[in-house]
Amino acid sequence: AHRGLHAEGVPENSMAAFRAAKERGYGIELDIHLMKDGNLAVIHDASLKRTAGTDILIEELRVSDLEIFRLEGTDEKIPLFSQVLELFNGEAPLIVELKAGRNNVPQLCQAACDMLGHYKGAYCLESFDPRCIFWLRKNRPDMIRGQLTENFFRSNSKLPAVLKFVMRHQLLNMFTRPDFVAYRFSDRKTISNVICRKLWGVQGVTWTIRSREDFDTAVKEGWLPIFENFKP
Numbered sequence: 001a002h003r004g005l006h007a008e009g010v011p012e013n014s015m016a017a018f019r020a021a022k023e024r025g026y027g028i029e030l031d032i033h034l035m036k037d038g039n040l041a042v043i044h045d046a047s048l049k050r051t052a053g054t055d056i057l058i059e060e061l062r063v064s065d066l067e068i069f070r071l072e073g074t075d076e077k078i079p080l081f082s083q084v085l086e087l088f089n090g091e092a093p094l095i096v097e098l099k100a101g102r103n104n105v106p107q108l109c110q111a112a113c114d115m116l117g118h119y120k121g122a123y124c125l126e127s128f129d130p131r132c133i134f135w136l137r138k139n140r141p142d143m144i145r146g147q148l149t150e151n152f153f154r155s156n157s158k159l160p161a162v163l164k165f166v167m168r169h170q171l172l173n174m175f176t177r178p179d180f181v182a183y184r185f186s187d188r189k190t191i192s193n194v195i196c197r198k199l200w201g202v203q204g205v206t207w208t209i210r211s212r213e214d215f216d217t218a219v220k221e222g223w224l225p226i227f228e229n230f231k232p
Contacts, residue, residue, distance in 0.1 A: 001017075001026040001226075002207065003017065003029065004016075004030065005028075013031060013079070015079050022092060029207070029226050032097070033058045033101065034101070035058060035062060036062050039080060040082070040112065040115065051078075081115060090119065090121025093122040093123065096112065096123060096126070098129070098132045100129045105132055109136060124179070127147070127148060128167075130147065133176035145176075145178055146205060147176060147180075152168050179202070180203040181197070182204075182205040182226075185207060188223070205225075207225075208228055212230065215232050
């Protein structure tokens with residue numbers, strides 16, 4: 001369930017969304033950022049403007065600061081990663097996206113690995129940032145790691161054109177050696193995916209599935225689907 005089983009009145013990446021997913025037996029995908037005090041917050045955007053109405057970066061905040069923010073006009077607060085791990089307690093698989101900011105790749109990766117080192121359940125780590133995947137390969141090769149990517153020429157990405165090309169075609173995979181590739185569903189038909197999945201045997205994960213038809217197609221093609229806005 002993408003950012004938990006969220007819906008109207010149940011914000012994405014909230015404890016309510018995670019509880020709803022757990023109650024239906026779904027695993028979840030979630031996003032984590034490293035806060036100023038070293039704690040890990042669960043939220044998608046670095047800025048709180050879209051989700052909590054205040055244009056401030058999560059990396060600038062401490063745990064005590066989170067008390068004043070509410071998600072999408074509800075009573076839900078920004079969760080800590082530790083709270084999500086406690087909720088699931090190994091009862092469903094987790095896909096944890098590492099959201100690096102302000103060149104904090106090693107600190108973010110280390111904090112996530114330290115916390116997951118005590119977790120007794122199935123999980124994997126992924127990131128758009130290949131530096132995170134390379135850090136995991138070098139420092140925690142035992143943890144399952146995945147490269148998130150898409151056709152950046154179709155997105156609102158501000159990456160330079162050269163980096164868009166490199167990331168779209170997964171040219172850094174030779175250095176990061178991901179265990180899986182998480183590719184946008186609508187962009188999935190690229191030669192790089194054929195090479196990674198068919199030739200090298202890398203598992204494919206695809207996002208974000210928003211219909212039963214796309215869900216069935218993804219499964220038929222051998223992708224592991226990350227879904228939202230419906231219950232498969």
